[in-house]
Amino acid sequence: MKKKTIEVVVNGKAHRTEVAARRMLSDYLRDDLFLTGTKRGCETGVCGACSVLMDGEVVKSCLSLAVQADGHEITTVEGLAFGNELHPVQEAFMKHGGLQCGYCTPGFMIMAVALLNEKPDPSEEEIRRGLNGNLCRCTGYVGIVESIMAAAEKMRGH
Numbered sequence: 001m002k003k004k005t006i007e008v009v010v011n012g013k014a015h016r017t018e019v020a021a022r023r024m025l026s027d028y029l030r031d032d033l034f035l036t037g038t039k040r041g042c043e044t045g046v047c048g049a050c051s052v053l054m055d056g057e058v059v060k061s062c063l064s065l066a067v068q069a070d071g072h073e074i075t076t077v078e079g080l081a082f083g084n085e086l087h088p089v090q091e092a093f094m095k096h097g098g099l100q101c102g103y104c105t106p107g108f109m110i111m112a113v114a115l116l117n118e119k120p121d122p123s124e125e126e127i128r129r130g131l132n133g134n135l136c137r138c139t140g141y142v143g144i145v146e147s148i149m150a151a152a153e154k155m156r157g158h
Helices: 025-032 088-095 105-118 124-130 142-155
Strands: 003-010 013-020 051-054 057-060 073-075
Touching: 013 025, 051 105, 057 105, 088 105, 088 142, 105 124, 105 142, 124 142
Parallel strands: 003 073
Antiparallel strands: 003 013, 051 057, 051 073
């Protein structure tokens, strides 16, 4: 199987790794770098559990090859925290019931961070529209939306 050496920064740490040309980014993150926050859900890009940020843009890592990350910066849910301090989105999901089983939570958090970076004061409708492409089977989305609204408020300094 053909291999390629990639250089990627993941959660602020540089990695130089030889990977199979067909290796999925989700598998690389989970199995090679042991960043298991990124979940393998549907493996077809529908559920969003595998979402990560690549250069600040949301990417479904189950649809992306690891070689496509070469030269880019990846942020996983583990990389959202500031040392031991949780990102406001992570904190809000805990405080406002934005998670139940937790399987979809990393993808929702990644989507929420990207949304709030682009639109710091979103309406409920904008949040719901921004989360399109992420599926949750447990929460009914109310806690997720409330969590994102609370995180937005905290990030704006209110």
